[in-house]
Amino acid sequence: xxxxxxxxxxxxxxxxxxxxxxxxxxxxxxxxxxxxxxxxxxxxxxxxxxxxxxxxxxxxxxxxxxxxxxxxxxxxxxxxxxxxxxxxxxxxxxxxxxxxxxxxxxxxxxxxxxxxxxxxxxxxxxxxxxxxxxxxxxxxxxxxxxxxxxxxxxxxxxxxxxxxxxxxxxxxxxxxxxxxxxxxxxxxxxxxxxxxxxxxxxxxxxxxxxxxxxxxxxxxxxxxxxxxxxxxxxxxxxxxxxxxxxxxxxxxxxxxxxxxxxxxxxxxxxxxxxxxxxxxxxxxxxxxxxxxxxxxxxxxxxxxxxxxxxxxxxxxxxxxxxxxxxxxxxxxxxxxxxxxxxxxxxxxxxxxxxxxxxxxxxxxxxxxxxxxxxxxxxxxxxxxxxxxxxxxxxxxxxxxxxxxxxxxxxxxxxxxxxxxxxxxxxxxxxxxxxxxxxxxxxxxxxxxxxxxxxxxxxxxxxxxxxxxxxxxxxxxxxxxxxxxxxxxxxxxxxxxxxxxxxxxxxxxxxxxxxxxxxxxxxxxxxxxxxxxxxxxxxxxxxxxxxxxxxxxxxxxxxxxxxxxxxxxxxxxxxxxxxxxxx
Numbered sequence: 140x141x142x143x144x145x146x147x148x149x150x151x152x153x154x155x156x157x158x159x160x161x162x163x164x165x166x167x168x169x170x171x172x173x174x175x176x177x178x179x180x181x182x183x184x185x186x187x188x189x190x191x192x193x194x195x196x197x198x199x200x201x202x203x204x205x206x207x208x209x210x211x212x213x214x215x216x217x218x219x220x221x222x223x224x225x226x227x228x229x230x231x232x233x234x235x236x237x238x239x240x241x242x243x244x245x246x247x248x249x250x251x252x253x254x255x256x257x258x259x260x261x262x263x264x265x266x267x268x269x270x271x272x273x274x275x276x277x278x279x280x281x282x283x284x285x286x287x288x289x290x291x292x293x294x295x296x297x298x299x300x301x302x303x304x305x306x307x308x309x310x311x312x313x314x315x316x317x318x319x320x321x322x323x324x325x326x327x328x329x330x331x332x333x334x335x336x337x338x339x340x341x342x343x344x345x346x347x348x349x350x351x352x353x354x355x356x357x358x359x360x361x362x363x364x365x366x367x368x369x370x371x372x373x374x375x376x377x378x379x380x381x382x383x384x385x386x387x388x389x390x391x392x393x394x395x396x397x398x399x400x401x402x403x404x405x406x407x408x409x410x411x412x413x414x415x416x417x418x419x420x421x422x423x424x425x426x427x428x429x430x431x432x433x434x435x436x437x438x439x440x441x442x443x444x445x446x447x448x449x450x451x452x453x454x455x456x457x458x459x460x461x462x463x464x465x466x467x468x469x470x471x472x473x474x475x476x477x478x479x480x481x482x483x484x485x486x487x488x489x490x491x492x493x494x495x496x497x498x499x500x501x502x503x504x505x506x507x508x509x510x511x512x513x514x515x516x517x518x519x520x521x522x523x524x525x526x527x528x529x530x531x532x533x534x535x536x537x538x539x540x541x542x543x544x545x546x547x548x549x550x551x552x553x554x555x556x557x558x559x560x561x562x563x564x565x566x567x568x569x570x571x572x573x574x575x576x577x578x579x580x581x582x583x584x585x586x587x588x589x590x591x592x593x594x595x596x597x598x599x600x601x602x603x604x605x606x607x608x609x610x611x612x613x614x615x616x617x618x619x620x621x622x623x624x625x626x627x628x629x630x631x632x633x634x635x636x637x638x639x640x641x642x643x644x645x646x647x648x649x650x651x652x653x654x655x656x657x658x659x660x661x662x663x664x665x666x667x668x669x670x671x672x673x674x675x676x677x678x679x680x681x682x683x684x685x686x687x688x689x690x691x692x693x694x695x696x697x698x699x700x701x702x703x704x705x706x707x708x709x710x711x712x713x714x715x716x717x718x719x720x721x
Contacts, residue, residue: 141486142365142385143340144470145393148400148419156395159388160323162201163402165194166218166301168294169312170285174267176274178281179307181290188404196402199303199314200323201352211247214255216323217272217314218303221294223252225282225302233295253277263322268313272304328387338386340393347384352394356401356408357415358476364397366480401474409434411519411539412531414475414484421468426491430471433498434543436517465492471547473540485540487547497549504581508600508708509573516574518542524574525559527566535559551589554693557582561643561696569639569703576704579697586694597698601705603679609643609695611683612650613702616642618680619657621710622673626660643699647689 149156157163171180186195205213214223221227226249228237237245253276260266260273275281285291294300304313313319328346336347353361367373367382374382380390400407400417406428408417418430473485502515519531522542526533541553560578564571580597587594598605605611620633634642634653641649661674691699 140488141472141483142389142393144419144468144488145396146340146389147421149392149396151422152396152399156399157198157201158320158324159391160201160326161198161320162395163196163398164199164202164218164301166197166199166303167194167297168290168300168302169305170224170275170302171305171307172271172275172281173307174271176271176278176281178275178284178288181285181288181294182305183290183293193404197303197312199312200319204353211244212251214248214251216255216259217269217312217319218301219248219252220299220301222248222299224276225249225285227286227295230295233292249276259319259322263318266313266316266318268304268306268309268316269319271306272313275304333387334381336381336384338389339384340389341386343386346387347381348387348390349379349381351380351385351390354394354397354401354474354481356398356403357474357481362476362480364394364474364481364483368479406431409519410531411522412534412536414473414536414539416471416473416485416543418469418471420470420491424467424469424491426469426494430494430498432517433501434518436520465490465495467491469494471543473543485543487544489547494547497547500549501546501581504584505577506599507573507577507580508705509576510599513573516577518546520574521578524572524578525556525563527563545585551585552582554582557693557697561693561700564700565640565643569635569643571700571704571707573704576701579700583694583697583701597701598705601709605702606683607695607698608684608688609691609698610702610705611680612642612646612687612691613699613704614706615650615677615680615684616653616699617703617706617710618673618677619653621707622657622660622664622677625673626663643691643696643703645690647687650687 166184169182169184170178171182172178184195184197185192187193199218200216202215203213218224222229222245226245228241228245230237230241253273256269256273256276260269263269294302305311306313328348332349333346334349335344337344338347351363351365354364355361365380365383365385367379370378372382385393397417399405400419401415402408405417407419407430408415409431410416411434416434418427420427467490469489469491471485471487472483475482475484505515505521518539522534522539523529523531525535525538535555538553538555538559542556544550545552557579560575560582564575584596587596595605597610601614602610616634616639620635623633624630634656638649638653642653657677664673688695
């Protein structure tokens with residue numbers, strides 16, 4: 140199902156994706172030559188994006204793997220690193236002197252590149268670009284002119300800098316000529332890596348591959364998505380990819396599609412902890428990029444992306460979303476690195492309409508007092524709020540996929556999300572931030588929605604009619620903290636710093652002490668004749684509390700946090716700092 144969906148994506152985006160046998164590769168510099176093979180210029184292939192200098196990706200013939208003592212024998216058609224293209228030895232620093240071994244390796248690499256280019260010229264005698272490249276690489280004078288250019292020293296600063304060629308006056312590089320594209324398509328697959336069989340994706344008979352193309356953007360090094368690397372997994376005498384026969388063309392398509400989705404700066408990709416997620420639709424749809432905004436937010440305007448998504452998804456409920464797009468399939472795939480291949484951590488398929496409804500519900504669930512200032516929090520922020528030092532690496536690995544699955548399915552959020560959030564609140568001495576309040580509210584409301592007890596869902600802001608003990612105790616704690624701050628101006632540590640954890644877990648052990656302190660604080664305020672409203676509000680909340688429980692369960696601890704947050708928002712309506720966004 141995954142591979143078939145990726146192949147379909149390639150067919151839909153074939154105009155934007157590399158043709159068969161090609162791949163997107165970062166080529167920092169392009170050697171510009173004329174038809175006589177004379178050096179003209181070493182052209183930079185950089186661009187500015189968001190103020191950063193990046194290498195523009197370029198379509199080149201796909202690189203085959205090379206390793207071992209004779210790896211120098213494998214050169215790439217019309218592009219490669221400077222050892223193959225220009226006989227440049229490997230250097231630790233541009234100013235270093237090369238060793239004899241480095242010089243010998245560079246010579247062997249360059250000879251391999253020349254042999255391959257000569258074979259190309261013989262196979263495609265009418266291609267003037269290949270002929271010019273062959274003239275250039277066989278001319279010591281022209282190579283020295285290349286190395287004498289001002290830009291050459293810049294290329295030496297890049298380890299294994301890739302280079303390719305372009306004829307002066309032309310836009311496309313030599314390796315993208317129509318003749319080269321056709322030549323690459325017609326190259327035979329080595330017998331050791333292909334045999335006759337039926338492709339599981341297309342159902343057609345043809346050549347199936349033994350080793351699948353590698354995927355970049357998940358592990359530190361490219362690795363295959365589908366692979367068998369242990370004898371224990373073989374069956375009926377079939378090894379490697381022959382155990383799950385995939386045709387040559389299908390193998391290329393799904394790998395090219397996945398590499399495109401995982402490329403740098405992809406708008407359909409996001410990463411949480413060690414897992415990379417990609418999403419795409421059966422047909423072109425705005426949700427492909429908007430879903431990523433839900434997860435990561437927008438750096439320039441976090442609220443803008445969320446509002447745009449909710450506006451789009453809200454049309455489901457009023458009937459405006461009546462086009463056939465709503466029935467199109469939508470896919471979300473999560474991938475994580477492993478020792479030898481890539482692991483599928485998450486996979487879900489649904490329709491645009493159903494996902495839209497569920498995402499709209501998600502925005503309703505995380506709506507919280509303070510949104511007008513902070514906007515809807517992204518899922519990445521909610522997950523970071525559960526982690527030590529707000530770092531992605533400290534997020535529990537099983538948490539992101541289960542939360543994403545709950546969002547897309549419209550189901551209950553995992554209890555582990557509530558546990559992790561409350562754990563960080565207590566560890567940070569009662570730091571109930573806006574993002575954490577959103578997370579706790581969403582978890583509890585989804586629990587109530589699917590519970591047989593018919594409990595009321597939590598409101599966006601302070602609810603004076605809420606009588607559940609955890610919520611009322613949280614409100615009382617916030618009022619007592621406010622009272623202390625009024626009575627002891629300039630105090631650095633409040634009751635929150637000392638008592639929040641105990642008050643939210645075992646109220647009976649601390650609220651007696653807190654109420655005695657409040658009597659002292661009220662008497663101090665009465666002398667000034669100010670702030671009688673606090674005494675009245677405390678009395679109103681106390682009427683809702685029959686007793687201080689000896690213990691609050693996890694649900695009531697969450698209610699305590701929401702009650703505390705709601706009451707603080709009501710006490711500080713104009714102070715935006717009270718709803719810290721972390």
